Amino acid sequence: MFAESDLNARNKRVQGLFRMLFLMMTVLLIVPVAIILFTLVSKGGGVISIDFLFTNPTDGMTAGGIFPALLGTVWIVAVALLASVPLGVAAAIYLNEYAGDNWFTRLIQLAIINLAGVPSIVHALFGVGAFVIFFGFGTSILAASLTLAIMTLPIVIVSTRESLRAVPQAFREACWNMGATRWQTIRRIVLPNAISGILTGVILEVSRTAGETAPIMFTGAAFFLPFLPQGVFDQTMAMSLHLFVVATQVPGVPEELPFGVALVLIAMVLIMNSISIAFRMYLRGKKKW
Protein backbone atom coordinates (compact mmCIF):
# COMPACT_ATOMS: atom_id res chain seq x y z
CA MET A 1 0.00 0.00 0.00
CA PHE A 2 1.16 3.47 -0.87
CA ALA A 3 0.77 6.20 1.71
CA GLU A 4 -0.82 9.36 0.35
CA SER A 5 1.79 12.11 0.07
CA ASP A 6 1.13 15.67 1.19
CA LEU A 7 1.32 16.90 -2.37
CA ASN A 8 -1.22 14.37 -3.47
CA ALA A 9 -3.63 15.32 -0.72
CA ARG A 10 -3.26 19.00 -1.52
CA ASN A 11 -3.89 18.38 -5.19
CA LYS A 12 -7.05 16.52 -4.35
CA ARG A 13 -8.25 19.35 -2.15
CA VAL A 14 -7.57 21.90 -4.89
CA GLN A 15 -9.41 19.74 -7.36
CA GLY A 16 -12.42 19.35 -5.09
CA LEU A 17 -12.47 23.09 -4.55
CA PHE A 18 -12.49 23.88 -8.25
CA ARG A 19 -15.05 21.23 -8.95
CA MET A 20 -17.34 22.92 -6.43
CA LEU A 21 -16.58 26.36 -7.90
CA PHE A 22 -17.52 25.31 -11.40
CA LEU A 23 -20.59 23.50 -10.18
CA MET A 24 -21.66 26.67 -8.39
CA MET A 25 -21.16 28.66 -11.59
CA THR A 26 -23.31 26.25 -13.54
CA VAL A 27 -26.00 26.38 -10.89
CA LEU A 28 -25.84 30.19 -10.77
CA LEU A 29 -26.35 30.24 -14.52
CA ILE A 30 -29.54 28.23 -14.27
CA VAL A 31 -31.08 29.32 -10.96
CA PRO A 32 -31.83 32.98 -11.82
CA VAL A 33 -33.64 31.85 -14.94
CA ALA A 34 -35.57 29.26 -12.95
CA ILE A 35 -36.62 32.00 -10.51
CA ILE A 36 -37.64 34.26 -13.40
CA LEU A 37 -39.68 31.50 -15.02
CA PHE A 38 -41.32 30.77 -11.69
CA THR A 39 -42.26 34.46 -11.35
CA LEU A 40 -43.71 34.46 -14.86
CA VAL A 41 -45.81 31.42 -14.07
CA SER A 42 -47.00 32.71 -10.71
CA LYS A 43 -47.96 36.15 -12.04
CA GLY A 44 -49.24 35.20 -15.48
CA GLY A 45 -50.68 31.76 -14.78
CA GLY A 46 -53.95 33.17 -13.49
CA VAL A 47 -54.67 35.00 -16.74
CA ILE A 48 -54.43 31.97 -18.96
CA SER A 49 -57.60 30.18 -19.87
CA ILE A 50 -59.21 28.75 -22.98
CA ASP A 51 -61.00 32.10 -23.34
CA PHE A 52 -57.71 34.01 -23.15
CA LEU A 53 -56.27 31.92 -25.98
CA PHE A 54 -59.29 32.07 -28.25
CA THR A 55 -60.85 35.52 -27.96
CA ASN A 56 -59.92 38.93 -29.37
CA PRO A 57 -58.30 41.65 -27.29
CA THR A 58 -60.88 44.20 -26.13
CA ASP A 59 -60.97 47.66 -24.50
CA GLY A 60 -57.95 49.01 -26.39
CA MET A 61 -55.98 45.81 -25.69
CA THR A 62 -56.31 46.18 -21.91
CA ALA A 63 -58.58 43.15 -21.64
CA GLY A 64 -59.69 40.12 -23.59
CA GLY A 65 -57.59 37.43 -25.22
CA ILE A 66 -54.73 36.97 -27.68
CA PHE A 67 -56.31 34.94 -30.47
CA PRO A 68 -55.36 37.22 -33.42
CA ALA A 69 -51.75 37.33 -32.24
CA LEU A 70 -51.62 33.57 -31.78
CA LEU A 71 -53.10 32.93 -35.21
CA GLY A 72 -50.80 35.55 -36.76
CA THR A 73 -47.73 33.82 -35.37
CA VAL A 74 -48.95 30.53 -36.86
CA TRP A 75 -49.35 32.26 -40.25
CA ILE A 76 -45.92 33.87 -40.14
CA VAL A 77 -44.16 30.69 -39.03
CA ALA A 78 -45.95 28.55 -41.64
CA VAL A 79 -45.10 30.84 -44.55
CA ALA A 80 -41.50 31.24 -43.32
CA LEU A 81 -41.11 27.46 -43.16
CA LEU A 82 -42.49 27.01 -46.69
CA ALA A 83 -39.71 29.27 -47.92
CA SER A 84 -36.77 28.27 -45.77
CA VAL A 85 -37.11 24.49 -45.38
CA PRO A 86 -36.85 23.54 -49.10
CA LEU A 87 -34.09 26.10 -49.64
CA GLY A 88 -32.18 25.13 -46.51
CA VAL A 89 -32.44 21.39 -47.15
CA ALA A 90 -31.30 21.86 -50.77
CA ALA A 91 -28.39 24.00 -49.62
CA ALA A 92 -27.39 21.36 -47.07
CA ILE A 93 -27.61 18.66 -49.76
CA TYR A 94 -25.27 20.71 -51.92
CA LEU A 95 -22.80 21.28 -49.09
CA ASN A 96 -22.75 17.68 -47.91
CA GLU A 97 -23.28 15.67 -51.11
CA TYR A 98 -21.78 17.78 -53.90
CA ALA A 99 -19.38 20.46 -52.66
CA GLY A 100 -15.69 19.70 -52.43
CA ASP A 101 -13.43 20.77 -49.60
CA ASN A 102 -12.18 24.02 -51.15
CA TRP A 103 -12.16 27.80 -50.78
CA PHE A 104 -15.59 28.15 -52.37
CA THR A 105 -17.23 25.87 -49.82
CA ARG A 106 -15.43 27.77 -47.07
CA LEU A 107 -16.90 30.97 -48.49
CA ILE A 108 -20.42 29.53 -48.34
CA GLN A 109 -19.84 28.41 -44.77
CA LEU A 110 -18.61 31.86 -43.84
CA ALA A 111 -21.74 33.38 -45.40
CA ILE A 112 -23.93 30.98 -43.38
CA ILE A 113 -22.14 31.89 -40.13
CA ASN A 114 -22.57 35.56 -40.92
CA LEU A 115 -26.20 35.17 -41.86
CA ALA A 116 -26.74 33.74 -38.39
CA GLY A 117 -24.67 36.51 -36.79
CA VAL A 118 -26.18 39.57 -38.48
CA PRO A 119 -28.26 41.47 -35.87
CA SER A 120 -31.98 40.82 -36.15
CA ILE A 121 -32.70 44.52 -36.62
CA VAL A 122 -30.40 44.57 -39.67
CA HIS A 123 -32.44 41.68 -41.07
CA ALA A 124 -35.46 43.89 -40.45
CA LEU A 125 -33.88 46.75 -42.42
CA PHE A 126 -33.12 44.31 -45.22
CA GLY A 127 -36.73 43.10 -45.16
CA VAL A 128 -37.99 46.66 -45.42
CA GLY A 129 -35.60 47.57 -48.23
CA ALA A 130 -35.98 44.36 -50.21
CA PHE A 131 -39.42 42.81 -49.64
CA VAL A 132 -41.58 45.73 -48.49
CA ILE A 133 -40.25 48.37 -50.90
CA PHE A 134 -38.22 46.82 -53.73
CA PHE A 135 -40.38 43.76 -54.44
CA GLY A 136 -43.51 45.70 -53.53
CA PHE A 137 -45.01 43.19 -51.10
CA GLY A 138 -45.85 46.05 -48.72
CA THR A 139 -46.04 45.35 -45.00
CA SER A 140 -47.47 41.87 -45.21
CA ILE A 141 -47.19 38.36 -43.85
CA LEU A 142 -45.19 37.48 -46.97
CA ALA A 143 -42.57 40.17 -46.36
CA ALA A 144 -42.28 39.33 -42.65
CA SER A 145 -42.06 35.60 -43.30
CA LEU A 146 -39.43 35.92 -46.01
CA THR A 147 -37.33 38.13 -43.73
CA LEU A 148 -37.57 35.51 -40.99
CA ALA A 149 -36.93 32.70 -43.47
CA ILE A 150 -33.59 34.23 -44.48
CA MET A 151 -32.70 34.90 -40.86
CA THR A 152 -33.38 31.32 -39.75
CA LEU A 153 -31.98 29.67 -42.89
CA PRO A 154 -28.66 28.85 -41.14
CA ILE A 155 -30.52 26.76 -38.52
CA VAL A 156 -32.05 24.53 -41.22
CA ILE A 157 -28.84 24.28 -43.20
CA VAL A 158 -26.64 23.40 -40.22
CA SER A 159 -29.01 20.84 -38.68
CA THR A 160 -29.82 19.21 -42.03
CA ARG A 161 -26.15 18.99 -42.86
CA GLU A 162 -25.45 17.31 -39.52
CA SER A 163 -28.07 14.65 -40.19
CA LEU A 164 -26.90 14.10 -43.77
CA ARG A 165 -23.36 13.69 -42.50
CA ALA A 166 -24.56 11.03 -40.06
CA VAL A 167 -25.63 8.75 -42.94
CA PRO A 168 -22.70 6.37 -43.46
CA GLN A 169 -20.75 6.79 -46.69
CA ALA A 170 -21.06 3.04 -47.33
CA PHE A 171 -24.82 3.47 -47.91
CA ARG A 172 -24.11 5.87 -50.76
CA GLU A 173 -21.36 3.75 -52.26
CA ALA A 174 -23.56 0.65 -52.26
CA CYS A 175 -26.24 2.59 -54.08
CA TRP A 176 -23.82 4.02 -56.66
CA ASN A 177 -22.53 0.55 -57.33
CA MET A 178 -26.05 -0.48 -58.30
CA GLY A 179 -25.87 2.13 -61.06
CA ALA A 180 -27.97 4.80 -59.39
CA THR A 181 -27.32 8.44 -60.16
CA ARG A 182 -26.35 10.87 -57.42
CA TRP A 183 -29.87 12.24 -57.16
CA GLN A 184 -31.43 8.75 -57.02
CA THR A 185 -29.04 7.92 -54.22
CA ILE A 186 -29.90 11.07 -52.33
CA ARG A 187 -33.66 10.66 -52.78
CA ARG A 188 -33.92 6.93 -52.08
CA ILE A 189 -31.13 6.38 -49.56
CA VAL A 190 -29.70 9.52 -47.98
CA LEU A 191 -32.85 11.59 -47.36
CA PRO A 192 -34.97 8.74 -45.94
CA ASN A 193 -32.19 7.96 -43.49
CA ALA A 194 -31.76 11.61 -42.50
CA ILE A 195 -35.37 12.77 -42.48
CA SER A 196 -35.93 12.59 -38.74
CA GLY A 197 -32.77 14.56 -38.06
CA ILE A 198 -33.92 17.19 -40.54
CA LEU A 199 -37.28 17.35 -38.76
CA THR A 200 -35.52 18.05 -35.46
CA GLY A 201 -33.90 21.10 -37.00
CA VAL A 202 -37.19 22.26 -38.48
CA ILE A 203 -38.89 22.14 -35.08
CA LEU A 204 -36.01 24.18 -33.67
CA GLU A 205 -36.51 26.70 -36.44
CA VAL A 206 -40.23 26.95 -35.65
CA SER A 207 -39.41 27.89 -32.08
CA ARG A 208 -36.88 30.50 -33.17
CA THR A 209 -39.19 32.01 -35.78
CA ALA A 210 -42.10 32.25 -33.35
CA GLY A 211 -40.08 34.21 -30.81
CA GLU A 212 -38.47 36.81 -33.09
CA THR A 213 -39.77 40.36 -32.83
CA ALA A 214 -37.47 42.91 -34.43
CA PRO A 215 -37.52 41.45 -37.97
CA ILE A 216 -41.32 41.48 -38.18
CA MET A 217 -41.96 44.86 -36.52
CA PHE A 218 -41.68 46.83 -39.75
CA THR A 219 -42.24 44.15 -42.34
CA GLY A 220 -45.65 42.71 -41.55
CA ALA A 221 -46.68 42.58 -37.93
CA ALA A 222 -49.11 45.22 -36.70
CA PHE A 223 -49.74 46.56 -33.19
CA PHE A 224 -53.45 45.95 -33.41
CA LEU A 225 -55.79 44.79 -36.15
CA PRO A 226 -59.54 44.48 -35.86
CA PHE A 227 -59.64 41.58 -38.34
CA LEU A 228 -57.83 38.30 -38.93
CA PRO A 229 -55.47 37.93 -41.90
CA GLN A 230 -57.09 36.42 -45.00
CA GLY A 231 -53.97 35.83 -47.09
CA VAL A 232 -50.22 36.36 -47.30
CA PHE A 233 -50.56 39.98 -48.44
CA ASP A 234 -52.41 41.01 -45.27
CA GLN A 235 -50.79 42.38 -42.15
CA THR A 236 -51.23 40.43 -38.97
CA MET A 237 -50.71 40.62 -35.24
CA ALA A 238 -48.04 38.35 -33.72
CA MET A 239 -47.37 36.98 -30.24
CA SER A 240 -43.87 38.41 -29.86
CA LEU A 241 -44.83 41.91 -30.98
CA HIS A 242 -48.03 41.71 -28.94
CA LEU A 243 -45.95 41.16 -25.80
CA PHE A 244 -43.83 44.21 -26.65
CA VAL A 245 -46.95 46.28 -27.30
CA VAL A 246 -48.89 45.39 -24.16
CA ALA A 247 -45.74 45.70 -22.05
CA THR A 248 -44.61 49.10 -23.29
CA GLN A 249 -47.00 50.85 -25.67
CA VAL A 250 -50.50 50.57 -24.22
CA PRO A 251 -51.42 52.62 -21.15
CA GLY A 252 -53.63 51.14 -18.46
CA VAL A 253 -52.91 47.45 -19.06
CA PRO A 254 -53.59 45.40 -15.93
CA GLU A 255 -50.27 44.18 -14.51
CA GLU A 256 -50.86 40.47 -15.01
CA LEU A 257 -51.92 40.65 -18.69
CA PRO A 258 -48.40 41.01 -20.20
CA PHE A 259 -47.23 38.24 -17.85
CA GLY A 260 -49.89 36.01 -19.36
CA VAL A 261 -48.80 36.88 -22.90
CA ALA A 262 -45.14 36.29 -22.01
CA LEU A 263 -46.02 32.96 -20.46
CA VAL A 264 -47.89 31.75 -23.55
CA LEU A 265 -45.03 32.85 -25.81
CA ILE A 266 -42.33 31.24 -23.69
CA ALA A 267 -44.41 28.06 -23.33
CA MET A 268 -44.78 27.84 -27.11
CA VAL A 269 -41.06 28.22 -27.63
CA LEU A 270 -39.93 25.90 -24.83
CA ILE A 271 -42.43 23.16 -25.76
CA MET A 272 -41.21 23.25 -29.36
CA ASN A 273 -37.60 23.06 -28.18
CA SER A 274 -38.31 20.23 -25.77
CA ILE A 275 -40.02 18.24 -28.53
CA SER A 276 -36.99 18.80 -30.73
CA ILE A 277 -34.56 17.70 -27.99
CA ALA A 278 -36.65 14.66 -27.01
CA PHE A 279 -36.92 13.65 -30.65
CA ARG A 280 -33.15 13.93 -31.05
CA MET A 281 -32.48 11.76 -28.00
CA TYR A 282 -34.99 9.16 -29.17
CA LEU A 283 -33.26 9.02 -32.55
CA ARG A 284 -29.84 8.71 -30.99
CA GLY A 285 -31.06 5.73 -28.98
CA LYS A 286 -32.66 4.11 -32.02
CA LYS A 287 -29.78 4.44 -34.45
CA LYS A 288 -28.79 1.08 -35.90
CA TRP A 289 -25.38 1.85 -37.37
Next chain:
Amino acid sequence: MPEASSTKLASTADFDRRDLDWYIDKVVQLIVFFAGISAIIFIIGIFVFITMEGLGFLFEDFTFKEFFLSPFWEPSDEDAPEYGILALIAGTASVTGLAMIVAIPFSLGAAIYIGEFATGKVRETLKVLVELLAAIPSVVWGFIGLSIMNPLIIDLFDVPVGLNVLNAGVILGLMAAPIMTSIAEDALKAVPDRYREAAEALGATRWQVIFKTVLPAAKNGLLGAVLLGVGRGFGETMAVLMATGHAVNIPGSLFDPVRALTATIAAELGETAVGSPHYQALFTIGIFLFIITFLINLTADLIVRGIRKG
Protein backbone atom coordinates in the same frame (compact mmCIF):
# COMPACT_ATOMS: atom_id res chain seq x y z
CA MET B 1 -36.93 -9.30 -88.80
CA PRO B 2 -39.25 -8.52 -85.94
CA GLU B 3 -36.90 -9.94 -83.31
CA ALA B 4 -34.03 -7.64 -84.14
CA SER B 5 -36.19 -4.55 -84.25
CA SER B 6 -37.74 -5.31 -80.89
CA THR B 7 -34.31 -5.74 -79.33
CA LYS B 8 -33.31 -2.47 -80.83
CA LEU B 9 -36.47 -0.84 -79.50
CA ALA B 10 -35.89 -2.15 -76.00
CA SER B 11 -32.34 -0.88 -75.93
CA THR B 12 -33.42 2.55 -77.18
CA ALA B 13 -36.05 2.69 -74.43
CA ASP B 14 -33.39 1.68 -71.92
CA PHE B 15 -31.12 4.32 -73.25
CA ASP B 16 -33.88 6.95 -73.08
CA ARG B 17 -34.72 6.12 -69.51
CA ARG B 18 -31.12 6.40 -68.42
CA ASP B 19 -30.91 9.59 -70.40
CA LEU B 20 -33.85 11.11 -68.54
CA ASP B 21 -32.35 10.15 -65.17
CA TRP B 22 -29.10 11.66 -66.25
CA TYR B 23 -30.83 14.94 -67.10
CA ILE B 24 -32.79 14.93 -63.85
CA ASP B 25 -29.53 14.40 -62.03
CA LYS B 26 -27.93 17.41 -63.74
CA VAL B 27 -30.97 19.63 -63.13
CA VAL B 28 -31.03 18.69 -59.44
CA GLN B 29 -27.34 19.37 -59.18
CA LEU B 30 -27.94 22.83 -60.61
CA ILE B 31 -30.85 23.51 -58.24
CA VAL B 32 -28.97 22.47 -55.10
CA PHE B 33 -25.96 24.45 -56.27
CA PHE B 34 -28.06 27.61 -56.41
CA ALA B 35 -29.56 26.79 -53.01
CA GLY B 36 -26.01 26.27 -51.76
CA ILE B 37 -24.83 29.70 -52.85
CA SER B 38 -28.04 31.36 -51.61
CA ALA B 39 -26.38 32.19 -48.30
CA ILE B 40 -23.72 34.19 -50.16
CA ILE B 41 -26.41 35.88 -52.27
CA PHE B 42 -28.38 36.83 -49.16
CA ILE B 43 -25.36 38.28 -47.36
CA ILE B 44 -24.51 40.38 -50.40
CA GLY B 45 -28.22 41.23 -50.80
CA ILE B 46 -28.47 42.43 -47.21
CA PHE B 47 -25.49 44.70 -47.67
CA VAL B 48 -26.70 46.01 -51.04
CA PHE B 49 -30.27 46.72 -49.94
CA ILE B 50 -29.45 48.49 -46.69
CA THR B 51 -26.74 50.50 -48.45
CA MET B 52 -29.21 51.43 -51.20
CA GLU B 53 -31.70 52.74 -48.65
CA GLY B 54 -29.03 54.62 -46.71
CA LEU B 55 -27.16 55.98 -49.72
CA GLY B 56 -28.90 59.37 -49.88
CA PHE B 57 -27.82 60.13 -46.33
CA LEU B 58 -24.27 58.99 -46.95
CA PHE B 59 -23.94 61.42 -49.85
CA GLU B 60 -25.77 64.43 -48.43
CA ASP B 61 -26.00 64.80 -44.65
CA PHE B 62 -23.27 62.40 -43.62
CA THR B 63 -20.02 63.72 -42.26
CA PHE B 64 -17.65 61.27 -40.64
CA LYS B 65 -16.87 63.65 -37.80
CA GLU B 66 -20.46 64.37 -36.85
CA PHE B 67 -21.68 60.79 -37.28
CA PHE B 68 -19.04 59.07 -35.17
CA LEU B 69 -17.91 61.83 -32.82
CA SER B 70 -21.01 63.83 -31.93
CA PRO B 71 -22.90 62.63 -28.87
CA PHE B 72 -26.11 64.30 -30.07
CA TRP B 73 -28.71 62.17 -31.81
CA GLU B 74 -31.44 64.66 -32.67
CA PRO B 75 -32.71 63.64 -36.09
CA SER B 76 -36.18 65.13 -35.66
CA ASP B 77 -34.94 68.65 -34.87
CA GLU B 78 -36.56 70.78 -37.60
CA ASP B 79 -33.88 73.47 -37.90
CA ALA B 80 -30.61 71.70 -37.30
CA PRO B 81 -30.94 67.92 -37.07
CA GLU B 82 -27.87 66.21 -35.61
CA TYR B 83 -26.89 62.67 -36.46
CA GLY B 84 -24.21 61.73 -33.94
CA ILE B 85 -24.05 58.09 -32.83
CA LEU B 86 -21.25 58.42 -30.26
CA ALA B 87 -23.71 58.20 -27.34
CA LEU B 88 -25.44 55.24 -28.98
CA ILE B 89 -22.11 53.46 -29.45
CA ALA B 90 -21.31 54.21 -25.80
CA GLY B 91 -24.71 52.78 -24.83
CA THR B 92 -24.21 49.58 -26.82
CA ALA B 93 -20.61 49.21 -25.63
CA SER B 94 -21.39 49.74 -21.94
CA VAL B 95 -24.28 47.26 -21.95
CA THR B 96 -22.37 44.66 -23.97
CA GLY B 97 -19.29 45.16 -21.77
CA LEU B 98 -21.22 44.59 -18.55
CA ALA B 99 -23.00 41.62 -20.15
CA MET B 100 -19.64 40.03 -20.94
CA ILE B 101 -18.37 40.63 -17.38
CA VAL B 102 -21.43 38.74 -16.19
CA ALA B 103 -21.48 36.07 -18.88
CA ILE B 104 -17.82 35.14 -19.48
CA PRO B 105 -16.91 33.67 -16.05
CA PHE B 106 -20.21 31.87 -15.65
CA SER B 107 -20.38 30.47 -19.16
CA LEU B 108 -16.75 29.32 -19.17
CA GLY B 109 -17.15 27.86 -15.66
CA ALA B 110 -20.33 26.09 -16.66
CA ALA B 111 -18.73 24.81 -19.87
CA ILE B 112 -15.80 23.37 -17.90
CA TYR B 113 -18.12 21.74 -15.39
CA ILE B 114 -20.41 20.26 -18.06
CA GLY B 115 -17.59 19.26 -20.38
CA GLU B 116 -14.93 18.02 -17.95
CA PHE B 117 -16.48 17.15 -14.58
CA ALA B 118 -20.09 16.15 -15.12
CA THR B 119 -20.86 12.68 -16.44
CA GLY B 120 -23.82 10.64 -17.57
CA LYS B 121 -27.31 11.82 -16.68
CA VAL B 122 -26.17 15.00 -14.90
CA ARG B 123 -24.28 16.09 -17.97
CA GLU B 124 -27.18 15.38 -20.34
CA THR B 125 -29.61 17.23 -18.09
CA LEU B 126 -27.38 20.28 -17.79
CA LYS B 127 -26.85 20.38 -21.55
CA VAL B 128 -30.59 20.26 -22.18
CA LEU B 129 -31.20 23.00 -19.60
CA VAL B 130 -28.59 25.24 -21.20
CA GLU B 131 -30.12 24.63 -24.61
CA LEU B 132 -33.58 25.57 -23.32
CA LEU B 133 -32.22 28.74 -21.70
CA ALA B 134 -30.73 29.75 -25.03
CA ALA B 135 -34.17 29.44 -26.64
CA ILE B 136 -35.97 32.08 -24.58
CA PRO B 137 -36.94 34.85 -27.05
CA SER B 138 -35.32 38.25 -26.65
CA VAL B 139 -38.64 40.07 -26.28
CA VAL B 140 -39.35 37.90 -23.22
CA TRP B 141 -35.95 38.88 -21.79
CA GLY B 142 -36.81 42.51 -22.41
CA PHE B 143 -40.09 42.03 -20.61
CA ILE B 144 -38.25 40.40 -17.70
CA GLY B 145 -35.96 43.44 -17.53
CA LEU B 146 -38.94 45.74 -17.55
CA SER B 147 -41.20 43.98 -15.10
CA ILE B 148 -38.97 41.90 -12.80
CA MET B 149 -35.46 43.42 -12.82
CA ASN B 150 -36.70 47.02 -12.83
CA PRO B 151 -38.51 46.94 -9.43
CA LEU B 152 -35.73 44.72 -8.06
CA ILE B 153 -33.04 47.28 -8.89
CA ILE B 154 -35.17 50.13 -7.49
CA ASP B 155 -35.55 48.21 -4.21
CA LEU B 156 -31.96 47.00 -3.91
CA PHE B 157 -30.07 50.16 -4.81
CA ASP B 158 -32.61 52.81 -3.86
CA VAL B 159 -32.61 54.53 -7.26
CA PRO B 160 -35.68 56.19 -8.83
CA VAL B 161 -35.66 54.18 -12.09
CA GLY B 162 -34.36 50.68 -12.63
CA LEU B 163 -34.04 50.77 -16.41
CA ASN B 164 -30.33 51.37 -16.94
CA VAL B 165 -26.95 49.92 -17.89
CA LEU B 166 -27.06 47.52 -14.95
CA ASN B 167 -30.47 46.10 -15.85
CA ALA B 168 -29.77 45.67 -19.57
CA GLY B 169 -26.25 44.36 -18.91
CA VAL B 170 -27.42 41.64 -16.54
CA ILE B 171 -30.32 40.69 -18.84
CA LEU B 172 -28.01 40.54 -21.84
CA GLY B 173 -25.46 38.55 -19.83
CA LEU B 174 -28.06 35.97 -18.81
CA MET B 175 -29.14 35.83 -22.44
CA ALA B 176 -25.68 35.38 -23.93
CA ALA B 177 -24.35 32.96 -21.29
CA PRO B 178 -26.17 29.79 -22.46
CA ILE B 179 -25.05 30.30 -26.06
CA MET B 180 -21.47 30.97 -25.00
CA THR B 181 -21.62 27.89 -22.74
CA SER B 182 -22.58 25.58 -25.61
CA ILE B 183 -19.93 26.99 -27.95
CA ALA B 184 -17.26 26.86 -25.24
CA GLU B 185 -18.25 23.29 -24.39
CA ASP B 186 -17.86 22.38 -28.08
CA ALA B 187 -14.39 23.91 -28.00
CA LEU B 188 -13.45 21.76 -24.96
CA LYS B 189 -14.88 18.69 -26.67
CA ALA B 190 -12.67 19.40 -29.70
CA VAL B 191 -9.56 18.79 -27.57
CA PRO B 192 -8.51 15.19 -28.32
CA ASP B 193 -8.88 12.72 -25.43
CA ARG B 194 -5.30 11.55 -25.89
CA TYR B 195 -4.12 14.91 -24.48
CA ARG B 196 -6.10 14.22 -21.31
CA GLU B 197 -4.94 10.61 -21.14
CA ALA B 198 -1.30 11.61 -21.57
CA ALA B 199 -1.56 14.17 -18.77
CA GLU B 200 -3.36 11.73 -16.48
CA ALA B 201 -0.76 9.07 -17.17
CA LEU B 202 1.85 11.49 -15.85
CA GLY B 203 -0.06 11.65 -12.58
CA ALA B 204 -1.95 14.92 -13.07
CA THR B 205 -5.21 15.39 -11.19
CA ARG B 206 -8.38 16.20 -13.09
CA TRP B 207 -7.96 19.87 -12.29
CA GLN B 208 -4.34 19.90 -13.44
CA VAL B 209 -5.37 18.17 -16.64
CA ILE B 210 -7.96 20.87 -17.27
CA PHE B 211 -5.85 23.82 -16.27
CA LYS B 212 -2.51 22.80 -17.80
CA THR B 213 -3.63 20.78 -20.82
CA VAL B 214 -7.24 21.21 -21.90
CA LEU B 215 -7.62 24.96 -21.45
CA PRO B 216 -4.42 25.90 -23.30
CA ALA B 217 -5.38 23.54 -26.12
CA ALA B 218 -8.92 24.95 -26.32
CA LYS B 219 -7.78 28.57 -25.93
CA ASN B 220 -8.75 29.68 -29.43
CA GLY B 221 -12.11 27.97 -29.39
CA LEU B 222 -12.94 29.61 -26.07
CA LEU B 223 -11.89 32.99 -27.43
CA GLY B 224 -14.15 32.35 -30.41
CA ALA B 225 -17.03 31.62 -28.03
CA VAL B 226 -16.44 34.90 -26.21
CA LEU B 227 -16.30 36.82 -29.49
CA LEU B 228 -19.56 35.29 -30.68
CA GLY B 229 -21.09 36.32 -27.36
CA VAL B 230 -19.86 39.88 -27.95
CA GLY B 231 -21.38 39.85 -31.44
CA ARG B 232 -24.61 38.58 -29.99
CA GLY B 233 -24.74 41.33 -27.37
CA PHE B 234 -23.87 43.95 -29.93
CA GLY B 235 -26.71 42.96 -32.22
CA GLU B 236 -29.38 42.26 -29.62
CA THR B 237 -32.39 44.49 -30.13
CA MET B 238 -35.61 43.89 -28.21
CA ALA B 239 -34.04 43.23 -24.80
CA VAL B 240 -31.93 46.38 -24.86
CA LEU B 241 -34.81 48.41 -26.25
CA MET B 242 -36.95 47.51 -23.27
CA ALA B 243 -34.39 47.38 -20.43
CA THR B 244 -31.93 50.26 -21.04
CA GLY B 245 -34.25 53.18 -20.37
CA HIS B 246 -33.73 54.36 -23.95
CA ALA B 247 -32.22 57.78 -23.22
CA VAL B 248 -29.45 59.16 -25.46
CA ASN B 249 -26.69 59.46 -22.92
CA ILE B 250 -23.01 58.67 -22.42
CA PRO B 251 -23.23 56.69 -19.19
CA GLY B 252 -21.29 57.83 -16.14
CA SER B 253 -22.43 55.05 -13.85
CA LEU B 254 -24.19 51.70 -13.86
CA PHE B 255 -27.44 53.44 -12.95
CA ASP B 256 -27.55 55.78 -15.95
CA PRO B 257 -30.07 55.01 -18.65
CA VAL B 258 -28.57 54.60 -22.13
CA ARG B 259 -29.72 53.86 -25.63
CA ALA B 260 -28.29 51.23 -27.96
CA LEU B 261 -27.67 51.42 -31.71
CA THR B 262 -30.03 48.55 -32.46
CA ALA B 263 -32.77 49.91 -30.19
CA THR B 264 -32.63 53.29 -31.91
CA ILE B 265 -33.46 51.70 -35.26
CA ALA B 266 -36.23 49.60 -33.73
CA ALA B 267 -37.80 52.56 -31.95
CA GLU B 268 -37.60 55.14 -34.73
CA LEU B 269 -37.95 53.34 -38.04
CA GLY B 270 -41.73 53.12 -37.70
CA GLU B 271 -42.20 56.84 -37.30
CA THR B 272 -39.99 58.13 -40.10
CA ALA B 273 -41.07 58.80 -43.68
CA VAL B 274 -39.51 56.45 -46.25
CA GLY B 275 -36.62 58.25 -47.96
CA SER B 276 -36.29 61.08 -45.41
CA PRO B 277 -32.79 61.88 -44.07
CA HIS B 278 -33.78 60.44 -40.68
CA TYR B 279 -34.91 57.18 -42.32
CA GLN B 280 -31.70 56.99 -44.33
CA ALA B 281 -29.62 57.76 -41.23
CA LEU B 282 -31.20 54.74 -39.50
CA PHE B 283 -30.16 52.56 -42.44
CA THR B 284 -26.66 54.01 -42.17
CA ILE B 285 -26.57 52.81 -38.54
CA GLY B 286 -27.66 49.46 -39.99
CA ILE B 287 -24.67 49.44 -42.35
CA PHE B 288 -22.38 50.20 -39.41
CA LEU B 289 -23.91 47.35 -37.35
CA PHE B 290 -23.64 44.97 -40.31
CA ILE B 291 -19.95 45.75 -40.84
CA ILE B 292 -19.07 45.47 -37.14
CA THR B 293 -20.84 42.13 -36.63
CA PHE B 294 -19.40 40.86 -39.91
CA LEU B 295 -15.90 41.64 -38.67
CA ILE B 296 -16.58 40.05 -35.26
CA ASN B 297 -17.93 36.87 -36.84
CA LEU B 298 -15.09 36.73 -39.34
CA THR B 299 -12.49 37.10 -36.59
CA ALA B 300 -14.20 34.45 -34.46
CA ASP B 301 -14.28 32.08 -37.43
CA LEU B 302 -10.63 32.66 -38.29
CA ILE B 303 -9.55 32.10 -34.67
CA VAL B 304 -11.55 28.88 -34.38
CA ARG B 305 -10.29 27.60 -37.77
CA GLY B 306 -6.78 28.42 -36.63
CA ILE B 307 -6.84 25.67 -34.01
CA ARG B 308 -8.42 23.11 -36.31
CA LYS B 309 -5.44 23.37 -38.63
CA GLY B 310 -2.85 23.30 -35.85
